[in-house]
Amino acid sequence: MGRVLGLAIWIITLGSVWMFASKHWWFPESISEHGPLVDHQFAITIIVCGIAFAAAQIGLGWVVWKYRDSSAATRATYSHGNNRLEVVWTVVTAVVFISLAIMGQRVWASLHLHAAPAGSYTVEVVAQQFSWNFHYHGKDNVFGRTDPNLIDDSALNYVGLDDTDPNAKDDSVVSTLVVPVNRPVELILKSKDVTHSFFVPQLRFKQDLVPGMAIPVHFTVNKVGKYELACAELCGMNHYKMKSYMLVLPENEFSELVNLSQEKFQARKDELLAKYQLPQY
Amino acid sequence: MAEAIHEEVHRHPAPTGFIRKYIFSIDHKVIGIQYILLALTAVVVGLVMSVLMRLNLSWPGTNWPIMGTLFPTGAPGGIMSPEFYLSLVTMHGTIMVFFVLTTAPQGGFGNYFLPIQIGADDMAFPFLNMMSFWVTFVGFVVLLLAIFAEGNLTIGSWFSKLGESFAAGSGTVGPIGGWTGYAPLSALGKIAGPGQGAGVNLWIISIAIFCVGSLLGALNFITTLLNMRTRGMTLMRMPLTCWAWFTTAVLALLSFPVLLGGGILLLLDRVAGTSFFIPGGLYVSGSLVPLHNGGSPLLWQHLFWFFGHPEVYIAILPGMGATSHILSTFARKPIFGYRAMVFAIFAIGMLGFFVWGHHMFISGMSPYSAVAFSVLTLSIGVPSAIKTFNWLGTLWGAKIRFTTPMLFAIGFVSLFVAGGITGLVLGQTSLDFFFHDTYFVTAHFHLVMGVASIFGMFAATYFWFPKMFGRMMSESLGKFHFWVTFIGVYAIFVPFHAMGMVGMPRRYAQFGEYEFLKNTHGLVLFVTVAAIITAVVQLVFYFNFFWSMFKGKKAGDNPWEATTLEWNIPSPPPHDNFAGIVPEVYRGPYEFAVPGAAKDYIMQSEPEGGPVGAH
Numbered sequence: 102m103g104r105v106l107g108l109a110i111w112i113i114t115l116g117s118v119w120m121f122a123s124k125h126w127w128f129p130e131s132i133s134e135h136g137p138l139v140d141h142q143f144a145i146t147i148i149v150c151g152i153a154f155a156a157a158q159i160g161l162g163w164v165v166w167k168y169r170d171s172s173a174a175t176r177a178t179y180s181h182g183n184n185r186l187e188v189v190w191t192v193v194t195a196v197v198f199i200s201l202a203i204m205g206q207r208v209w210a211s212l213h214l215h216a217a218p219a220g221s222y223t224v225e226v227v228a229q230q231f232s233w234n235f236h237y238h239g240k241d242n243v244f245g246r247t248d249p250n251l252i253d254d255s256a257l258n259y260v261g262l263d264d265t266d267p268n269a270k271d272d273s274v275v276s277t278l279v280v281p282v283n284r285p286v287e288l289i290l291k292s293k294d295v296t297h298s299f300f301v302p303q304l305r306f307k308q309d310l311v312p313g314m315a316i317p318v319h320f321t322v323n324k325v326g327k328y329e330l331a332c333a334e335l336c337g338m339n340h341y342k343m344k345s346y347m348l349v350l351p352e353n354e355f356s357e358l359v360n361l362s363q364e365k366f367q368a369r370k371d372e373l374l375a376k377y378q379l380p381q382y
Numbered sequence: 383m384a385e386a387i388h389e390e391v392h393r394h395p396a397p398t399g400f401i402r403k404y405i406f407s408i409d410h411k412v413i414g415i416q417y418i419l420l421a422l423t424a425v426v427v428g429l430v431m432s433v434l435m436r437l438n439l440s441w442p443g444t445n446w447p448i449m450g451t452l453f454p455t456g457a458p459g460g461i462m463s464p465e466f467y468l469s470l471v472t473m474h475g476t477i478m479v480f481f482v483l484t485t486a487p488q489g490g491f492g493n494y495f496l497p498i499q500i501g502a503d504d505m506a507f508p509f510l511n512m513m514s515f516w517v518t519f520v521g522f523v524v525l526l527l528a529i530f531a532e533g534n535l536t537i538g539s540w541f542s543k544l545g546e547s548f549a550a551g552s553g554t555v556g557p558i559g560g561w562t563g564y565a566p567l568s569a570l571g572k573i574a575g576p577g578q579g580a581g582v583n584l585w586i587i588s589i590a591i592f593c594v595g596s597l598l599g600a601l602n603f604i605t606t607l608l609n610m611r612t613r614g615m616t617l618m619r620m621p622l623t624c625w626a627w628f629t630t631a632v633l634a635l636l637s638f639p640v641l642l643g644g645g646i647l648l649l650l651d652r653v654a655g656t657s658f659f660i661p662g663g664l665y666v667s668g669s670l671v672p673l674h675n676g677g678s679p680l681l682w683q684h685l686f687w688f689f690g691h692p693e694v695y696i697a698i699l700p701g702m703g704a705t706s707h708i709l710s711t712f713a714r715k716p717i718f719g720y721r722a723m724v725f726a727i728f729a730i731g732m733l734g735f736f737v738w739g740h741h742m743f744i745s746g747m748s749p750y751s752a753v754a755f756s757v758l759t760l761s762i763g764v765p766s767a768i769k770t771f772n773w774l775g776t777l778w779g780a781k782i783r784f785t786t787p788m789l790f791a792i793g794f795v796s797l798f799v800a801g802g803i804t805g806l807v808l809g810q811t812s813l814d815f816f817f818h819d820t821y822f823v824t825a826h827f828h829l830v831m832g833v834a835s836i837f838g839m840f841a842a843t844y845f846w847f848p849k850m851f852g853r854m855m856s857e858s859l860g861k862f863h864f865w866v867t868f869i870g871v872y873a874i875f876v877p878f879h880a881m882g883m884v885g886m887p888r889r890y891a892q893f894g895e896y897e898f899l900k901n902t903h904g905l906v907l908f909v910t911v912a913a914i915i916t917a918v919v920q921l922v923f924y925f926n927f928f929w930s931m932f933k934g935k936k937a938g939d940n941p942w943e944a945t946t947l948e949w950n951i952p953s954p955p956p957h958d959n960f961a962g963i964v965p966e967v968y969r970g971p972y973e974f975a976v977p978g979a980a981k982d983y984i985m986q987s988e989p990e991g992g993p994v995g996a997h
Contacts, residue, residue: 102784102861109865110796113872117800126880126905128816129898142812150803157770157799164777165792168713169784176982177975178779182719186775187768194767198806202760205810206753213749213811230575230667249663249670261665294666295567295574296679298744298819302885302898305816311679311746312566313661329896333819333887335560337567337575338465341890379897 103169110162114155121147129303130380132324132349136305138208146201212306217287217319222359224278225289227260228297228310231339233330234259237273240360245269252293259293273359273366277374278347281355282325290316298334301347303380309334322349327377348373394508396957406516408508409957413515414494415850418843420519421486422924424477427526431474433917436910438462438470442892464891465576468558471889472577473529475561476585479693480592481522483835487700488634489515489599491842492627494850496603498948499621501612501965503958506605510598518595525588529556532581541580545653546571548580557581560889562690565659565682569651573667586649593642596634603631612947614967618724619986621946621971622717625724626703629731630696636735637692644685651677658682683745687738694831695734698798699727701838702769705794707971708841709776711944712788714982716972718775719768726765726772733762743814752811759809766802770795781975781982785942786860790841793868794834800872801829804879819889822882825875833871840867843927848941852953853934859926863919870916877905945985946971 120126131137168177217223225236225244238244245268252261262269280286290299292310300307308318332343350358350373358369397403407413437446443461450460457466497505505511530537531548541548558577559568563585572579607628611620647658655673659682662675710717717723739747739755773795782788804826807813817823840863847855881902886893893899893906940949947965948955965987973984 102789103782106784106789106792109869113796113869113876117872117876120876120880121883126883126902128883129885139812139815142810143807143816146807146810146813150806153767154799154803157774158796160774161777161792161796161799164774164780165782165784168777168780168782170781176977177713177715177781179716179975179977180718180779181716182722182772182775184719186771187719187722190771191764191768195761195764198760198763198767199757201806202757202810205760205812206756207812208815209743209749209752209756209811213752229665249665252665252670254665254668294664295570296564296745300819300885300887302816307744307815307818309745312664313677313679314746316746329898331885331887331896335468335564335567335889338463338468338558338577340468341464341892342895344895382898382901 103165107162107166110158110165114158114162118151118155121151128305129382131305132303132322132326132328133305134321134323135208135212136303138211139305142205142208145204149197149201212318212320217317218285221285221287221319222281223287223289224280225260225291226278226299226310227291227293228299228332229259229293230295230337231343233276233278233343233345235275235278236260236262237275237359237366238268239271239273241268241271243268245272249293271362273361273363275367275370277345277370278330279355279358279370279373280322280347280349281352282349283321283323284352285319285321287317287319290318295336296334297332297336297343300331300333301328302331303328304347307333325349325351325377327374327379329379346374348377394504406512408504408512410493410497410505410508410511411850411955411959413511414490414492416515417485417489417493417518418491420515420522421482421490421839422927424481424485424522428474428477428482429917429920431470431477433914434462435467435470435474436913438467438891439893440907440910442894465558467891468560468889469529469532469556469577469581472558472560472585473525473556476525476589478832479561479697480589481518481525483697483831484592484596484693485518486839487697487704487835487842488603488627488630489518491704491839491846492603492630492700493599495846495948496624496627497606497610498951498955498959499624499946500607500610500615501947501960501967502606502610503960505602506610507602511602514595514598514602517591517598521588521591521595524584524591528581528584528588531584532556532577532579538580541584544580548583557585559585562686563648563682565648565651565679566661566664566677569648569659569677569682570664570666570671571652573669573671575667583649583652586645586652590642590645590649593638593645596638597642600631600634600638603627604635607631612965612967618721619967619970621703622706622720622723622727623700623703625727626699626706629727630699633692633696633699633731633734637689637696640685641689644682644689647685648682680742680746683742684738687741688735690741691738692731692734694827695731697831697835698838699731701794701835701842702727702798704838704842704845705773705791706776707946708787708791708845709773709795710972710974711845711942712783712785712791713777713780714783714974715776715780716970716974717772718778719772720970720972722768723772726768729765730762730769733758733765737762740809743811744818749811756809756811760806763802763806766798770799785844786855786857786864787841787845789861789864789868790837790844793864794837794841796868797829797834797837797871800876801826801831801834805830816885817882819887820882821878821886821888824888825878825882828878829871829875833875840864840923845942846948847927847930848937849948849953849955851931851934852937853930853932854937854941855926855930855934859922863923863926866919867916870912870919873912874909874916877909880905943981943983945973945983947986950985950987
């Protein structure tokens with residue numbers, strides 16, 4: 102039984118390590134400036150995990166193989182442990198784990214512990230049960246006033262934009278996120294009803310949208326294209342299809358689009374949405 | 383002095399009537415078995431739900447006629463609706479976490495064996511012990527009602543009389559907020575969609591009741607362990623199982639009150655118009671939510687996870703204790719580094735209170751707090767690694783007897799490593815950008831707190847069954863059960879990591895909406911097949927359990943040649959455990975292979991004088 106169990110543990114270990122090492126199921130290609138750093142940190146972490154995992158499992162397989170009850174040996178070794186060994190492995194794991202923990206803060210800190218860089222383009226994101234609204238400030242660079250009391254989904258005023266505010270005149274609200282390539286983007290994340298989460302796998306970015314809060318986040322996208330945007334926090338029955346797209350445009354196409362008035366913005370955005378293709382999966 | 387009190391207060395005569403003996407019993411052994419039976423019942427419900435979830439994920443939109451008959455509103459025409467799927471997600475999680483992983487390991491085996499292993503004749507407060515089980519049982523019944531209050535119009539109508547927020551029959555089988563019940567989805571009531579009515583109220587009430595039961599139990603465990611150890615049973619001579627149950631009880635005592643408080647506040651938000659978790663200016667399902675202002679959704683998450691993280695240790699620590707105990711017994715070798723094991727278990731328990739924020743990195747919490755929580759989280763890996771090293775050290779130079787309990791204990795070590803190691807990935811803020819709420823997380827916690835804990839309980843069941851029922855479980859059925867389950871759980875949960883790698887989100891009723899998920903269909907199908915096979919094989923365990931109770935080979939007092947006090951007394955033990963004789967302990971719990979001893983084990987109760995081991 103010991104040999105079979107040892108073998109079984111080794112085969113499972115091999116299979117699990119292969120699943121990662123083959124990279125058959127892997128991250129989609131990164132499209133953000135910080136993405137490769139996330140991928141790199143993951144690579145380091147998964148190698149450390151892989152080594153620790155394989156060492157422990159191979160060791161476990163080895164001891165059950167080697168120390169199975171064969172009648173030759175009369176008794177097990179009488180030992181209550183070894184303090185020196187305890188100290189060694191405690192110190193080694195502490196150093197490795199804490200180092201990983203500290204390295205694992207770098208990308209996070211670069212995005213979250215700094216304000217959006219100057220020159221960022223700001224979009225307000227307002228999530229609601231099973232759809233996304235993206236509020237653009239238009240030419241004047243100022244968002245029109247919004248008020249929850251003015252929200253009226255049936256009149257298509259999804260974010261409660263105040264039409265009487267002069268700053269609101271050139272604002273647009275659309276259901277697709279359009280951002281410029283190679284320029285920092287700042288999103289102000291809000292929710293009308295329950296907690297949602299903004300997730301674009303290629304972006305290596307996820308952040309909850311919490312009712313009652315306006316959460317500013319920022320990142321820079323460096324690849325033009327069309328990408329799926331998913332909700333990643335359970336928000337009700339149609340959570341699984343609360344989907345939109347993130348459209349990443351060259352600067353000229355982008356600035357042309359966002360300076361259009363609401364109707365033209367909408368129409369042009371739909372054209373562009375059809376023009377760009379999703380990545381090959 | 384302490385002993386005089388304990389003899390006077392705690393000895394109660396053996397009951398004679400059926401009801402006092404088997405139903406409202408104050409005997410810790412009967413209560414322990416009641417907890418185990420409750421868990422064995424609950425786990426069937428939870429397991430069937432997981433199979434239904436797999437069916438829906440693999441073949442969405444398929445007509446399952448039987449589902450249409452059982453749940454005419456949740457699965458109209460036999461096709462499972464997305465909200466039906468989410469209610470399965472919610473109830474599967476709630477049932478498994480609370481009524482399986484918290485009841486069997488602690489209330490079940492802890493109740494039965496903690497008093498015996500420390501040489502006591504019962505728990506410190508036998509009546510309280512009975513109360514804690516029956517309170518928990520009521521919690522379970524209320525949870526089952528939560529399913530039917532939403533899904534069954536007749537039962538729903540009973541609750542509708544309690545007021546608007548209980549108006550039910552929304553057409554699903556239960557609440558659909560996930561086991562974490564994030565507010566404000568869980569706080570708004572029916573306007574937030576189907577599955578947010580009476581079912582959620584009953585779900586909260588059930589958990590609140592459960593908290594009370596667990597608190598009563600925790601008080602009892604702590605008092606018993608500190609006050610009722612027999613002569614010679616110093617703290618450092620206790621079996622590691624007792625250390626695990628004790629630490630678990632401390633965690634329960636400190637964490638359940640927080641969930642209880644949070645649950646009450648959530649219920650008040652729903653039924654009494656308060657706004658603890660509901661901010662102002664919400665616009666839900668086409669209308670503005672009046673009368674709510676100033677609440678914080680993040681407050682719920684902090685309260686929930688302040689409990690929720692210690693809860694995962696509540697689930698797994700008893701499994702660690704049982705594994706340590708069983709590994710040493712069948713390795714025929716003392717546990718490696720007893721002191722280090724005790725410190726590690728306590729370190730895990732205490733550190734467990736300072737890491738809840740790692741569930742909330744992307745929740746909108748301060749990113750500075752996230753950094754602190756992240757570093758503390760990876761620190762928990764250190765005592766966890768110490769335990770793993772010590773388990774391997776215990777097996778090194780052993781003379782292993784591959785009994786079924788031993789196989790499951792070895793399986794526990796393997797699964798604990800496999801599940802625990804990915805904590806290094808998920809604990810890093812920068813990687814959480816991608817992995818939060820993907821199947822990578824589902825893989826991690828199912829392996830480590832789900833199946834590793836369950837393997838600990840299987841090991842405990844096969845190990846202590848002869849003591850509890852006086853008969854052995856079938857070894858060949860047990861081994862068959864082990865092999866299929868061990869390979870099966872890996873086949874189910876390793877592919878979950880691959881799904882996580884491509885970014886598959888949790889709690890999706892279907893994956894077909896997204897192009898980036900289209901290459902995962904083969905994986906999803908593979909997992910479903912593995913899950914069905916593994917689930918069906920659990921029937922072998924059930925058969926073995928109940929068949930062996932009556933037909934198993936008779937077990938002697940000490941069939942495993944083990945050392946701790948429960949193996950000194952008859953199987954099953956008499957009503958007051960030690961038949962009125964106060965046992966005395968002379969040595970540590972794991973004296974195997976002592977050089978010069980007559981046998982390869984020396985029991986804790988064996989008096990000084992002969993060849994001895996460490997004290």
